[in-house]
Amino acid sequence: MRITFIGGGNMANAIIAGLIKQAAHRIHVVDPDAGKVERLRQEYDVSGGATLPDAFDIGDIVVLAVKPQHLRDLCLELEPRLNGALVISIAAGIRLDALCRWLGSKRVVRVMPNTPAMIGKGVSGLFASVGVSEDDRQDANTVMQAAGITLWLQNEQRIDDITAVSGSGPAYVFYFIESMIEAAQQTGFSEAEARRLVLATFEGAVELAKQSPLPVSALRTNVMSKGGTTERAIARFEAEGVKQAIIAGMLDCRDRSIEMGQQLSQD
Structure with a gap:
């Protein structure tokens, strides 16, 4: 071509x-x-x-x-x-x-x-x-x-x-990675160690989600045990409305895409 x-x-x-x-x-x-x-x-x-x-x-x-x-x-x-x-x-x-x-x-x-x-x-x-x-x-x-x-x-x-899902989606993932790296550093890991740990964790989790027949919600609950460490973290995310904030942000992204299209497509 x-x-x-x-x-x-x-x-x-x-x-x-x-x-x-x-x-x-x-x-x-x-x-x-x-x-x-x-x-x-x-x-x-x-x-x-x-x-x-x-x-x-x-x-x-x-x-x-x-x-x-x-x-x-x-x-x-x-x-x-x-x-x-x-x-x-x-x-x-x-x-x-x-x-x-x-x-x-x-x-x-x-x-x-x-x-x-x-x-x-x-x-x-x-x-x-x-x-x-x-x-x-x-x-x-x-x-x-x-x-x-x-x-x-x-x-x-x-x-x-x-646009709201995959177009802008990498930014959402990078935002979460950024947050996890900061948290890892607060626990005492160096910046290089934190980056290595978090990126490997994301890579492994994504590959598991791709290969597993289970829905991602089941993969998440498989990591959790009642009264355990992961459950405590997820409970805080739920209390802070993290999932709803992500969903609302993605819908805001879609709305902005519509607005931009209307503005930029005028003669």
Whole structure:
């Protein structure tokens, strides 16, 4: 496939790294930051430059990987050059109707990825406009699977939902890791020891959850014994409303995603 990335930041870097392992794709990067382009050239042997190509071909794939506030102007600049190329947008918030309107095209896929894509462990939710064919879906899937797993969503509203779960989800996990590291240090472990212990604990717990047929609630109760140490910790979490705070925060995240989409998708 011939793929042009507009924007050479971390997410573009992550996807390119995966694509290079997949097959001999022809990859081009457009970014005004010459340093970013040069680093990508050296690391992945891709072509690149600061300006948009004069024209794309109907068989091309164009990945929009710029900040949402810059997307409208970029799309308007792309519109006369696009010539029916498939567009994949990984910019947060911008709705499909706005993208299609600005690009003058119905061949657009909207994606919500997350940062573990940077190590090939990402999760991406995808939703396609009405002009996207089954072959286009497969091509978009190929691009995003380079950075992790993909999930096609039934409607565009689900983009806001997946933002609250996996899009912003790594931050929730890092927050909990951060808290556990601080607690471990308060018990007397060094920062390095605390980090090692907590990260290994998370890694082991996640792997157990993946391999076990039991629901995670049962795995949790299996660690607890009546009147024991774990029960005391969970009792404090419950008393402090930790679970409800996490759920409420995720729903707030979804609401903010909806608000941002409404704001950023206006002409």
